[in-house]
Amino acid sequence: MGNVCCKEEPVDLLSEVELSHFVLLRSVGKGAFGKVRVVQHKGTKKLYALKYINKDKCIQMKAMENIISERRLLEHINYNLIVNLRYAFQDDENLFMILDLMLGGDLRFHLDRSGHLPEKYVQFYAAEIASSLNYLHSKNIIHRPFRAKSNEELQRMIIHDTVDFPKEPKVSSDAIHFIRELLTRDIDKRIGVGELGFKRLKKHPWLQHTCWDILSSKTVGAPFIPDEKRSNFDPTHELEEVLLEDNPLKVKKRSPPREPSTDGMYPTTAIMKDKQLLEEKFIIYDYTKPEENQKRCSLPSLVTYSHKPKKKVENFFF
Structure with missing residues (x-):
């Protein structure tokens, strides 16, 4: 048979x-x-x-x-x-x-493997994320950067919690200033808010060397190129x-x-x-x-x- x-x-x-x-x-x-x-x-x-x-x-x-x-x-x-x-x-x-x-792969996988990313890598990814969020805002879509067990705790964190930066690895003063600008509680003064705020973000010293005009085209050399064999x-x-x-x-x-x-x-x-x-x-x-x-x-x-x-x-x- x-x-x-x-x-x-x-x-x-x-x-x-x-x-x-x-x-x-x-x-x-x-x-x-x-x-x-x-x-x-x-x-x-x-x-x-x-x-x-x-x-x-x-x-x-x-x-x-x-x-x-x-x-x-x-x-x-x-x-x-x-x-x-x-x-x-x-x-x-x-x-x-x-x-x-x-x-x-995702960011968590690479952080687990390398411990931390060089600051120039973070600059590139921060610029890509800023461009992406600006696009989402143009579609009336917003992203929320905070998590908490309750709405009351969430509100307290947003309004009152301080931002602490680790001593190691060392981060440039421009990077720290950029992060603080992103976390400004007064939305009218926060960098990146609205078209004028996004123009101010693009001119910030920490991102001044970014090729904004071609960033979204993916023709800019990324700091990490995936190896299809790995x-x-x-x-x-x-x-x-x-x-x-x-x-x-x-x-x-x-x-x-x-x-x-x-x-x-x-x-x-x-x-x-x-x-x-x-x-x-x-x-x-x-x-x-x-x-x-x-x-x-x-x-x-x-x-x-x-x-x-x-x-x-x-x-x-x-």
Whole structure:
């Protein structure tokens, strides 16, 4: 008798984007309830970073609004110095975001490996971050640099805490002055605020040699160029995926959609309502199909909720 071989089912790459459109490669990172791995699109053969978030953990940690907001704001961002969203979709268990792949690893990995970065490296990355934040501000998106256990503690830190600089490694006086200017509590005097503030930031002595005009084009020589033959990620992420993961990521067919009840409402148990919220609000995104993305965003809500309406917030947070 001949051998029976498992054959991969054909994939319709013209259909709505889903996990089957990608080859799953190595794991490269993880967060509180999400993981990141490298994937390759089966059609274009292009490599991306796949961020996937378990729905149950997302609900358990009350992070649904944050995830939906992240997905929503990333759709409106397209900038060379920012990791841009390319696809978004979901299955029964996970939410997926396909992003630009950056092979250089994250800052924590490099700090763990080298201890600290030379100041000229920090100047380059500070300029890139400043340019990126300036772009985000132009889109009415703001980033919050503070963390605390409560809003009261957060407010106290912002208003009253002093800034202390370590004695080692030594930092230049220009760098210290630049950081203090960034942390000025009076927003009207803070460097980088608004277009005039950003012009002042670009002229600061610490960044005076930055090639601002071509920085975002990525044609400026970066202090660190990733070596494709060398890993810039923590290898334990891949080992954990292979050895410790109870439910490793794999392509799964979606369950058929639930039918609404006789009164037109979906089941109202808390978990089912939360999952239906993710189903409705974490909509499909495909950067190659802008007209379809726009059409999905304009669709009316299909689910009625009893939650009290919240005050409208104009700015996004991430």
